[in-house]
Amino acid sequence: MGAPFIPRAVFPTLDSLPRSYFLGHHRSGLTKMKSLLSSIDLIIECRDYRVPLSSRNPLFESSLAGRERLVVYTKRDLGSQETRADAQRELLLRKWLAPSSVLFSDHRDRQDVKRILNHAKAHASALNTLTGSRLLIVGMPNVGKSSLLNALRQVGIGKGKAAHTGAQPGVTRKIGTTVKIVEGSEGSGEGIYLLDTPGVFVPYIPDAEAMLKLALCGSVKDTIIPPTTLADYLLYHMNRNSSNLYSAYHSPTNDITSLLEAVAQKTGRLQKGGIPDTEASALWLIQRWRNGHLGRFMLDEVTEEALRNAQDPKEFAPSFSQAKRADKDAKRARSRSMSVTAA
Numbered sequence: 001m002g003a004p005f006i007p008r009a010v011f012p013t014l015d016s017l018p019r020s021y022f023l024g025h026h027r028s029g030l031t032k033m034k035s036l037l038s039s040i041d042l043i044i045e046c047r048d049y050r051v052p053l054s055s056r057n058p059l060f061e062s063s064l065a066g067r068e069r070l071v072v073y074t075k076r077d078l079g080s081q082e083t084r085a086d087a088q089r090e091l092l093l094r095k096w097l098a099p100s101s102v103l104f105s106d107h108r109d110r111q112d113v114k115r116i117l118n119h120a121k122a123h124a125s126a127l128n129t130l131t132g133s134r135l136l137i138v139g140m141p142n143v144g145k146s147s148l149l150n151a152l153r154q155v156g157i158g159k160g161k162a163a164h165t166g167a168q169p170g171v172t173r174k175i176g177t178t179v180k181i182v183e184g185s186e187g188s189g190e191g192i193y194l195l196d197t198p199g200v201f202v203p204y205i206p207d208a209e210a211m212l213k214l215a216l217c218g219s220v221k222d223t224i225i226p227p228t229t230l231a232d233y234l235l236y237h238m239n240r241n242s243s244n245l246y247s248a249y250h251s252p253t254n255d256i257t258s259l260l261e262a263v264a265q266k267t268g269r270l271q272k273g274g275i276p277d278t279e280a281s282a283l284w285l286i287q288r289w290r291n292g293h294l295g296r297f298m299l300d301e302v303t304e305e306a307l308r309n310a311q312d313p314k315e316f317a318p319s320f321s322q323a324k325r326a327d328k329d330a331k332r333a334r335s336r337s338m339s340v341t342a343a
């Protein structure tokens with residue numbers, strides 16, 4: 001019998017990874033959101049269930065302060081297995097974010113969507129206005145804002161899609177028009193209206209591993225981080241959960257090249273001469289995981305200590321110029337390491 005498989009205990013630090021993905025439409029979107037704030041009654045802030053710590057964007061707390069906030073952890077179906085541990089984690093998150101309310105959702109689950117609608121209705125009736133209430137939905141890129149908007153509209157008033165959705169970040173680039181999600185009483189102007197916004201990334205991510213987590217969840221375009229690096233990071237997490245998750249392609253391994261070559265052979269991702277296309281195989285593997293086919297698990301560990309240590313948003317968010325400078329330094333480090341490799 002061979003030696004038992006031992007998964008990697010840590011993922012190697014990659015100093016040359018980009019730490020920023022703050023684009024022009026993120027900045028202009030945020031500016032527009034700020035200008036709309038006075039007409040907004042409630043903010044729905046979406047965060048990815050699998051990365052409840054890493055997908056917190058302090059810009060939303062600092063720039064959109066002063067409005068009541070409901071935090072919705074999206075894509076719950078991809079991180080939760082409905083275990084006791086999941087319930088305990090959800091309780092910790094609720095306590096951590098108090099007094100903000102917290103809900104968890106899979107946008108295809110009517111009950112989850114109804115809970116969000118009920119919260120919005122209770123909030124609107126407490127406002128007691130004659131003009132209805134206006135909600136702003138915000139969050140990191142690709143977290144599921146437009147999908148949630150469509151689901152709220154479908155469950156709330158039985159109408160079809162109002163916003164485009166997609167598997168890559170940046171499908172929504174501008175603030176849209178208001179979309180009705182709850183009817184008001186007949187003849188009145190009441191009702192609940194929701195405004196979709198473009199995803200906004202954190203200006204600068206100090207922690208390289210958080211960047212990998214966000215990229216794996218799809219918040220960063222797949223061209224920003226080499227797909228094989230991202231697939232290696234996925235392999236590291238799959239092995240921490242169960243090395244059987246990829247048993248259709250390979251026996252338990254810590255070697256990403258070997259796994260990608262096996263995937264390429266099995267799925268026919270081959271270049272001229274039958275050479276395995278490892279990059280295409282990496283993208284395919286990542287997409288499989290994003291669709292829930294290679295295990296449903298968390299990337300952030302949520303413990304009381306981790307939540308205590310989560311930094312104050314004011315300290316965490318550097319100024320834009322600091323972020324730009326830090327990104328330039330990272331780019332310089334990357335090109336230095338590339339020229340060393342080429343030499």
Ligand SMILES: Nc1nc2c(ncn2[C@@H]2O[C@H](COP(=O)(O)OP(=O)(O)OP(=O)(O)O)[C@@H](O)[C@H]2O)c(=O)[nH]1
Nearest residue numbers: 106107142143144145146147165166170171172199
């Ligand atoms: N499994 C699962 N997938 C989801 C859920 N919500 C959204 N998605 C998927 O996540 C991807 C991104 O969804 P979008 O609604 O386009 O995300 P967004 O936040 O509007 O994206 P931006 O345009 O970048 O702002 C799509 O492929 C959706 O199908 C969910 O609750 N569960």
